[in-house]
Amino acid sequence: MGVKLLTFLGANLRQYRDCEYEYKGQALTRTKFVQKALLEALHEREGIQDIEFVIFLTEAAKRNCWEVPEGLKEELQDINYIQIKEVEIVDGQDTISLWKIFSKILEQLQDGDRVVFDVTYSFRYIPMIALLVSHFARVTRDLSIEGIYYGNVGSEKNKDEDDIELQPPAIVDLKSFIDMQEWITNIYAFQKTGRAKPLLEWAENRKMGREDPRKEFIEDLNNLTQALETNRGPELGNLANKVIASLKKLKNEEIIPTEDSFKPLELLLNKIEKKISPIAADDQISAGLAAVRWCVEHGLIQQAYTMLDEITCIAICKSIGLSEKDVLNYQKRRDVSYAVCGAYAQNIYSKIVGKKLKNEKKLVSSYWELKQDRNDLNHAGWSEKKSSSNKLIDNMRRDKRQKSGKYEQLIELVDRFWQEQKFK
Helix, strand or coil: CCEEEEEECCCCHHHCCCECCEECCEECCCECCHHHHHHHHHHHHCCCCCEEEEEEECHHHHHHHHCCCCCHHHHHCCCCCEEEEEEECCCCCCHHHHHHHHHHHHHCCCCCCEEEEECCCCCCCHHHHHHHHHHHHHHHCCCEEEEEEEECHHHCCCCCCCCCCCCCCEEEECHHHHHHHHHHHHHHHHHHHCCCHHHHHHHHHCCCCCCCHHHHHHHHHHHHHHHHHCCCHHHHHHHHHHHHHHHHHHHCCCCCCCCCCCCHHHHHHHHHHHHHHHHHCCCHHHHHHHHHHHHHHCCCHHHHHHHHHHHHHHHHHHHCCCCHHHHCCHHHHHHHHHHHHCCCCCCCCHHHHHHHCCCCHHHHHHHHHHHHHHHHHHCCCCCCCCCCHHHHHHCCCCCCCCCCCHHHHHHHHHHHHHHHHCCC
16 A cells, blocks of 8 residues: 655755665665655665655755756666656745645645655755644545655765764654654543544554553543543442553553653643642542532533432432431432422431531522423423523522632532541
8 A cells, every 4th residue: 555755845956965864773875865765665665655745845855956957757767666746836925825834735635645744955944844634634624644754954974084983864753743743732632522532543544552551542532531421420439440550551561751840741631630629639528529520520510410410419318317228219219318308298317307407508409490400401402491501501600700600609508518537
């Protein structure tokens, strides 16, 4: 299967000098053009049979380095496994010109392409544009970036200075920076949306094995976020602890850069750990309240109402002595809920619940209102007394002045009540 090699040519032929490039530790044919050496590396070392050679040329580059004796075009004329495509670009002198170059590069990329970039002799801003195009193309096109290569021409050993030990010029692949960029982008997207499914799809497209600590972390994270999206309350603490364990394992791997000069990914992972840690609490009530806040933060409003309703009821159930088995019994939870709200005839829990909550009038009234709004949500607004979407959302969150919404206050009330009760 072939690839598409996108490369750029400078405008000064004198900048090119003969070099014996190395690729993965093996010497290549001596040439003054890195493009020729890279073609040899891709064809003979990587076994690529067909290469579409797309060269971007300014008018000056075409005149001075391409269509001249001993220019690059002449160097490539005997290579039979490439198809050459010339693409003229402007000499970028302003922002408009740079965006024209961006568009020209993007036009050459189609669905299904396997793409290689060479940025060795591109003008000073071109590598940044190439990096941006490659990232944009991977989002908008069904293609793969196979490599971004740079010929390190300045490190060849001078033959007349044997006492100077320098490395021969090497063709290095910068693709790991693209991978890191995508890794960071997907982690950042997760932070904003609270959904790990896109991150998991990215890992699967990268064909990460299950033994890869990145894949293990992503799968654990996806399991947790799916449990949050579907309100799997009893599972949350265990799942959150698994995420933290796999995250710590990932941070201990050499995959994560540890140099002080490059820690963006580690910082993002630290933020994730900080956000998930409250859900990994050692009791269901604290974990559940943390889950409510997670859901609110990530727009899972209906899940937040449902979880807060259930967690409030369970906290009260446990405070009056119901066992874990009793708590799982819907009938008993419903009877406790009725006893709290006093909306129906008294039942076996009315007296003990009334005594337990006699000083919790604000918690009781807020819980009753929560149940009405939860019903409004669950019945999709098909009721005589329905609330607006803005009101349902605002009741659950803090506003820009950090003023608590009505049910954010209920979270605080339940948390305080539970902390008082669980040690009694």
